[in-house]
Amino acid sequence: MYLKATIIILIISFLACGPVYSDVVWSDEFNGDSIDSATWTYDVSGKGFGNGQLEYDTARRENSYIENGNLVIEARRENYFGNSFTSARMLTQGRFAFKYGSLEARIKVPDTADGLWPAFWMLGNNFPAINWPKSGEVDILEIGGKAGIAKGLQRRKINCAMHFSDASGQKGMYDAWLDAPVDLNLDYHLYKISWTPKYMKFYLDGVEYGSCDITPDHLREFHQPFFLILNLAVGGRDPSYTGVYSPGAVTASFPAKMYVDWVRLSNNPHTKLYLGKDIEEAGNFGVYTERTPVKKSLTYEDGSGPEFNYGTAAALYPWNNMTEAKSPTPSEGSKCWSFDIAAGNWFGMGVFLPNHRNMKNYSDGYLHFDIKTTSRAAMKVGIKSSRGGEFFLPLGDQTAEFGFARDGKWHKVKIPLNRYTNVDFHTVHQMFMIAGDPPSSALNLSIDNVWWEPGAARPTPKQVISVYTPRLHQTRIIVCRSNV
Numbered sequence: 364m365y366l367k368a369t370i371i372i373l374i375i376s377f378l379a380c381g382p383v384y385s386d387v388v389w390s391d392e393f394n395g396d397s398i399d400s401a402t403w404t405y406d407v408s409g410k411g412f413g414n415g416q417l418e419y420d421t422a423r424r425e426n427s428y429i430e431n432g433n434l435v436i437e438a439r440r441e442n443y444f445g446n447s448f449t450s451a452r453m454l455t456q457g458r459f460a461f462k463y464g465s466l467e468a469r470i471k472v473p474d475t476a477d478g479l480w481p482a483f484w485m486l487g488n489n490f491p492a493i494n495w496p497k498s499g500e501v502d503i504l505e506i507g508g509k510a511g512i513a514k515g516l517q518r519r520k521i522n523c524a525m526h527f528s529d530a531s532g533q534k535g536m537y538d539a540w541l542d543a544p545v546d547l548n549l550d551y552h553l554y555k556i557s558w559t560p561k562y563m564k565f566y567l568d569g570v571e572y573g574s575c576d577i578t579p580d581h582l583r584e585f586h587q588p589f590f591l592i593l594n595l596a597v598g599g600r601d602p603s604y605t606g607v608y609s610p611g612a613v614t615a616s617f618p619a620k621m622y623v624d625w626v627r628l629s630n631n632p633h634t635k636l637y638l639g640k641d642i643e644e645a646g647n648f649g650v651y652t653e654r655t656p657v658k659k660s661l662t663y664e665d666g667s668g669p670e671f672n673y674g675t676a677a678a679l680y681p682w683n684n685m686t687e688a689k690s691p692t693p694s695e696g697s698k699c700w701s702f703d704i705a706a707g708n709w710f711g712m713g714v715f716l717p718n719h720r721n722m723k724n725y726s727d728g729y730l731h732f733d734i735k736t737t738s739r740a741a742m743k744v745g746i747k748s749s750r751g752g753e754f755f756l757p758l759g760d761q762t763a764e765f766g767f768a769r770d771g772k773w774h775k776v777k778i779p780l781n782r783y784t785n786v787d788f789h790t791v792h793q794m795f796m797i798a799g800d801p802p803s804s805a806l807n808l809s810i811d812n813v814w815w816e817p818g819a820a821r822p823t824p825k826q827v828i829s830v831y832t833p834r835l836h837q838t839r840i841i842v843c844r845s846n847v
């Protein structure tokens with residue numbers, strides 16, 4: 364009787380002691396009609412991602428789609444812009460990231476023999492603004508590697524891996540390998556990472572096979588949010604994971620399909636979610652303003668602090684040939700940026716964020732800044748994103764395009780942000796760049812009052828019709844090119 368009461372009290376106090384962990388706090392079940400463009404975007408490239416991968420990764424429906432409650436990534440053997448294969452590499456950067464928790468996926472991998480390399484993995488949210496491997500990489504599942512091929516175990520040998528900057532600043536790596544008891548391409552299996560402030564542990568079907576202590580100081584990268592990647596790579600030039608170096612050496616059957624039934628994140632007491640809709644900026648956004656009414660502003664550091672790479676502050680980096688000059692009277696407030704630029708050498712600077720901002724609400728808005736110079740030198744203004752790329756727009760030479768004039772007075776420039784094609788506005792990490800080719804004579808350039816104005820809200824498209832922003836003319840360009 365006494366024992367029973369104690370047990371009941373224990374149960375009651377357990378239930379009353381706060382949140383219950385191991386709840387699924389985020390998932391993509393892939394049970395809808397189409398891939399959720401609010402969660403997933405694409406790396407579109409045929410350049411091999413530093414691994415010499417042979418495929419061209421596309422955002423086409425042929426290479427990724429929903430079927431019977433699964434995400435399917437389909438690799439094909441076909442000529443595409445000079446590559447011999449196509450596939451897809453899907454990411455959640457700027458849409459979904461998390462820190463700490465248990466992330467598990469139910470995946471049926473294709474028969475990898477030989478040359479296929481399916482992966483379920485993550486990169487640190489500050490990639491690529493912060494260089495790999497300092498940004499951190501975590502591979503939850505890789506299969507199809509040359510170590511398996513050498514032993515005839517390419518359908519069973521899997522690994523997990525972590526890439527980081529080690530205590531001496533060199534490339535560091537942890538990995539663990541497992542020979543599964545069955546060929547993994549025959550059915551779905553569960554691939555999981557359990558991540559706490561103390562460790563990362565890796566599992567196949569609930570059985571742990573890898574564990575790494577992440578408490579050493581030099582593993583700071585594993586205490587920031589990570590975003591997810593699902594992809595199906597084909598081969599790669601030397602050195603590569605598969606050791607299958609040429610299209611002719613790829614013996615796997617095509618089309619090859621990687622099925623993902625679901626991806627689920629369960630929480631622990633330290634879990635934090637970073638959902639695109641929660642982190643998107645709204646209202647006028649101050650890049651470098653004092654009095655202009657803005658909802659939020661960047662704060663600046665010099666970029667040298669130990670936590671800068673993982674924080675939200677910005678740094679102004681003069682890249683080349685821009686020397687701080689005595690300020691003129693600012694156009695706004697009590698300070699401005701002013702630079703002396705020498706003749707005969709290219710110049711450039713940027714407002715750098717190690718961690719991107721979600722500026723999706725500004726893709727149809729405006730970039731505003733005040734500028735003052737007498738120089739006729741060629742100049743261009745740019746923005747850079749972590750996905751997609753960077754884009755520089757030339758400022759009119761002697762004209763008043765966007766409000767720019769070169770008469771030595773302050774001018775207010777207003778550039779429509781939809782001129783910045785190829786920028787993923789979900790992941791902007793250079794919010795204002797200005798650069799130019801070598802000028803024929805020395806000049807002074809002053810800038811002030813830099814801010815972003817949002818555009819009118821647009822409905823979210825049901826399907827991904829272009830990769831980074833739902834802008835129809837980009838889609839037309841892509842269609843034209845693929846018909847050539």
Ligand SMILES: [Ca+2]
Pocket residue numbers: 392393394432433623624625
């Ligand atoms: Ca499903």
Ligand SMILES: [Ca+2]
Pocket residue numbers: 651652653693694695696697698699811812
């Ligand atoms: Ca100012």
